[in-house]
Amino acid sequence: MNPTDLPADVVQAATTEDLLSAVRAIAQGPLAQRAQAIDEGAYPEDLLKQLAAVGAMGAHIDRPGQPGNYMATIAAMAEAGKVCGATAFMMWCQSVCALYMDASSNPALKGERLSAHLSGAGIGGTGLSNPMKSFAQIESFLLKATPTEGGYLVNGTLPWVSNLAGNHYFGAIASVVGEAGKEVMFILKCDAPGVTLKGCPKFSGMEGTGTYAVQCKDLFIGVADPARPYIRNIRAAFVMLQCGIAAGIIQGAIDSMWAVEDQLGHVNQFLDDRPDQLQAELDDLLGRVAELAKTPYDSSNEFFIDVLNVRIDGGELCMRAANSALMHQGARGYLMSSDVQRRVREAQFVAIVTPAIKHLRKEVAALCAEDMPA
């Protein structure tokens, strides 16, 4: 992609520092005002577009003369996640969709289309929970692709895909009927003929994430990538990027503990998981992420195990920090309007979104067994 394809404000946010200060302005301003409404179901498409326009969901993608910087995308996600975990999750959806487009061999997904996505003119997500669980033998493929002239007809329903609206799109994988072990990956457009978005049951959190069940009835796919080699190349980057959501929620929880320290420190000192201890653990975690973020496309098992472990630690620290913040804040944190109780539900989501902690541990066990000498 040519850097001149990008809108001026994306080019302006050329350094990580510029990017983070632009994201901070949105996060501490309009996002902070709307975090509760988002939790209750208001999908913030305009804010996501603003975040994309300053380059928050595209810094990890290589551009001529400007190599991708995974840590910048992760830090931007964390900056928003301090204020609203749901928004950090939608930023991950958009960032990971950019990764799919960039890694695809389909030229139609690159150039102008990728440029539009990075600038926020296009909004996308990922429907890879089911395929990831299928590759890990946790469940079977829900989308089936039947070969037809010039492509495939896709049928099936994905129960929940986020960051969607009428003209949005997302990365999907379907197993090929009649060809065991073959799957294809493609970008599924929500307004394509044969696609229906259906509302989901009410969740306990993350309600404003534009999450729908996606039903496909004879959806025609012309160009698709073979999924397995593709997934091997991007799997570590996919999982690593999620650390940005965890880091934001953890930092938000720590900040809310310090906010009551003057008033309640005399009694809070008797609690476990104090803010200084959690901060040290978060800094250590981010140090590990920063190291891994230098080689996001390393496809070795050894590297992937390190990424899975840092993601497990991030998910677990997220739940500990959010719970501890509730203990530190007491009744004020238990108010329905409090960001502290909202963060507990956001942290639980980090633990169950694919790859869930149980799935991550299963993968680590399987990869360690594979690498063990016979």
Ligand SMILES: Cc1cc2nc3c(=O)[nH]c(=O)nc-3n(C[C@H](O)[C@H](O)[C@H](O)COP(=O)(O)OP(=O)(O)OC[C@H]3O[C@@H](n4cnc5c(N)ncnc54)[C@H](O)[C@@H]3O)c2cc1C
């Ligand atoms: C708010 C929200 C947003 C999400 N966004 C996305 C997204 O953008 N993209 C994406 O690919 N996935 C998305 N997911 C799915 C998510 O990543 C996980 O796959 C999901 O939370 C379940 O993961 P699990 O590993 O805990 O599986 P489990 O819950 O252990 O599921 C195991 C099996 O039980 C089935 N199951 C679970 N709940 C029910 C139910 N209520 N009724 C019937 N069967 C059920 C599952 O389909 C699966 O086959 C989202 C989930 C939520 C709650």
